[in-house]
Amino acid sequence: MTVDHATTEDRASLDDVLQAAKAVTSRFGDEYYREVDEKSAFPEEFAKTAEQAGLHSVMIPEEYGGWGLGVTEASVITEEINRSGGAGAAIHAAMFAMGIVVNHGSEELKRKWLPQITSGDVRLTTFALTEPNAGTDTSKLATTATRDGDDWVFNGQKVFISRAAYTDLMVIMARTSPSPDPKKPGLGISCFLIDIRDVDPKRLGMRQIPLMFNHHTYELFIDNLRVPGEALIGEEGKGFKYLFDGLNAERIVIAAECIGDGKWFIDKAVKYANERVLFGRPIGANQAIQHPIAKGYAHLQAADAMRWQAAAAYDTRQPNSPELANIAKYLASEASWDLAQTCMQTHGGFGLAREYDIERKFRDNRVFQVAPVSPNMVLNYLSHKVLGMPKSY
Structure with missing residues (x-):
C-alpha cells in the first residue's frame, strides 16, 4: 500500500492502521487460506483474530469502543487482507453495515449494540439485502416487516447472503409499506438491525449455496420472524x-x-x-x-x-x-x-x-x-x- 495521496498529518494515521492490519495478516498466509479453501471452511481463526485486534470496528466512533476513523482507514485494512492472500469479506460487513447504524441509528440502538460489537461480545458479519427476484433492482424487495403491537414481524426470502451462519446480528432490508410515489419505488423500504441468536430455525431458515469460491453464502427463509420494535434503524420507510x-x-x-x-x-x-x-x-x-x-x-x-x-x-x-x-x-x-x-x-x-x-x-x-x-x-x-x-x- 502507498499513502502518496494522504497529507503528511494523515500519513502517520494510515501507517498505524496498516501496521495494525499487518500484525494480524502476518499470521495468516497463503498456506492457511489454501487449507481453509480445501476444507470449504470459514476462516474462523483469522476472523476472530482480526476482531480481537479491533480491525472490524475501525469506523465505529471512539465513544462506543471503536477507532473513530473512516472508510479511508477501513480500505487500508481490507486491502492488506487481500494483499496477504486472504479475503476482506471475512470482516468487511461489520465496517460498512455498522456505518448505516452509526450514521442513521438512534442513540439507544447505538449504545445497546456498538460497544458489544467492538468488544467482540457479538458479531455482525452479514447484510441481508438481495432477494431471488430483487437483485440489482433493490426497489422490488418483497420481504415485508409488519407492525404487530410493539414488534415487527418479518416474512420473505433472501439469497446470496454471505456469512449468515457466522453472525449474531444482521442488518436487513424489508418493505414496511407500499411506495406512495410510483416514480420513487424505494420509498416504504426500511432498515433493521436484528439479533438472530437463538432464533427458531423455523422462523429463520438457512441453506448454504455451493459456490465457486469459499465465501459461505446462504439463502434465507423468513417465516413470521418476530423482532422488537427497537430494531428499526432510523425512520420507517427511509431505509432505501x-x-x-x-x-x-x-x-x-x-x-x-x-x-x-x-x-x-x-x-x-x-x-x-x-x-x-x-x-x-x-x-x-x-x-x-x-x-x-x-x-x-x-x-x-x-x-x-x-x-x-x-x-x-x-x-x-x-x-x-x-x-x-x-x-x-x-x-x-x-x-x-x-x-x-x-x-x-x-x-x-x-x-x-x-x-x-x-x-x-x-x-x-x-x-x-x-x-x-x-x-x-x-x-x-x-x-x-x-x-x-x-x-x-
Missing part, C-alpha cells in the same frame, strides 16, 4: 436512502480488496516470470509476458488513485461521493480481474495447481465482476446520473 449510504462505503472497501488482490497477482506473476527459465532465459524477458503485467500494474495504480479520492470524498460527505465510489469499484475490479488472468497465463499449467494458490485467488476475485455491483450497473449509473443520458434500466 440509508442503504445507499452503506453501499457507497462497501464499494470503496471492495475496491481496496480488488487492489490488494491486484498487488498479490503482480507479485506472484513477477516472481514466477523472473524465476521460470525456458529456451535459455527467464520468461519475464519476453515482452509477451512482461507487457501484460506492466499494463496491469499501470491500470491498478490508476484505480488505486481513484480509491483514495473516493474514500476522502465519502469521509468528508462530499456530494460527488457516490459517483467516485462507483468509479473506484469499477476500475479496481476491472484492473484486478485483468491481472488475475495475466497471473494465471504467466504461470501456465502451474497456475492451475492448488499449491500455487493462483486458482484460489482467481476464483475469489471473479466475484467482483458480479458483486456488490456489476460493471454494467456502474456504467448505467454514470451514463444516467452523471452524464445526463436517458435512463436505460
Whole structure:
C-alpha cells in the first residue's frame, strides 16, 4: 500500500492502521487460506483474530469502543487482507453495515449494540439485502416487516447472503409499506438491525449455496420472524436512502480488496516470470509476458488513485461521493480481474495447481465482476446520473 495521496498529518494515521492490519495478516498466509479453501471452511481463526485486534470496528466512533476513523482507514485494512492472500469479506460487513447504524441509528440502538460489537461480545458479519427476484433492482424487495403491537414481524426470502451462519446480528432490508410515489419505488423500504441468536430455525431458515469460491453464502427463509420494535434503524420507510449510504462505503472497501488482490497477482506473476527459465532465459524477458503485467500494474495504480479520492470524498460527505465510489469499484475490479488472468497465463499449467494458490485467488476475485455491483450497473449509473443520458434500466 502507498499513502502518496494522504497529507503528511494523515500519513502517520494510515501507517498505524496498516501496521495494525499487518500484525494480524502476518499470521495468516497463503498456506492457511489454501487449507481453509480445501476444507470449504470459514476462516474462523483469522476472523476472530482480526476482531480481537479491533480491525472490524475501525469506523465505529471512539465513544462506543471503536477507532473513530473512516472508510479511508477501513480500505487500508481490507486491502492488506487481500494483499496477504486472504479475503476482506471475512470482516468487511461489520465496517460498512455498522456505518448505516452509526450514521442513521438512534442513540439507544447505538449504545445497546456498538460497544458489544467492538468488544467482540457479538458479531455482525452479514447484510441481508438481495432477494431471488430483487437483485440489482433493490426497489422490488418483497420481504415485508409488519407492525404487530410493539414488534415487527418479518416474512420473505433472501439469497446470496454471505456469512449468515457466522453472525449474531444482521442488518436487513424489508418493505414496511407500499411506495406512495410510483416514480420513487424505494420509498416504504426500511432498515433493521436484528439479533438472530437463538432464533427458531423455523422462523429463520438457512441453506448454504455451493459456490465457486469459499465465501459461505446462504439463502434465507423468513417465516413470521418476530423482532422488537427497537430494531428499526432510523425512520420507517427511509431505509432505501440509508442503504445507499452503506453501499457507497462497501464499494470503496471492495475496491481496496480488488487492489490488494491486484498487488498479490503482480507479485506472484513477477516472481514466477523472473524465476521460470525456458529456451535459455527467464520468461519475464519476453515482452509477451512482461507487457501484460506492466499494463496491469499501470491500470491498478490508476484505480488505486481513484480509491483514495473516493474514500476522502465519502469521509468528508462530499456530494460527488457516490459517483467516485462507483468509479473506484469499477476500475479496481476491472484492473484486478485483468491481472488475475495475466497471473494465471504467466504461470501456465502451474497456475492451475492448488499449491500455487493462483486458482484460489482467481476464483475469489471473479466475484467482483458480479458483486456488490456489476460493471454494467456502474456504467448505467454514470451514463444516467452523471452524464445526463436517458435512463436505460
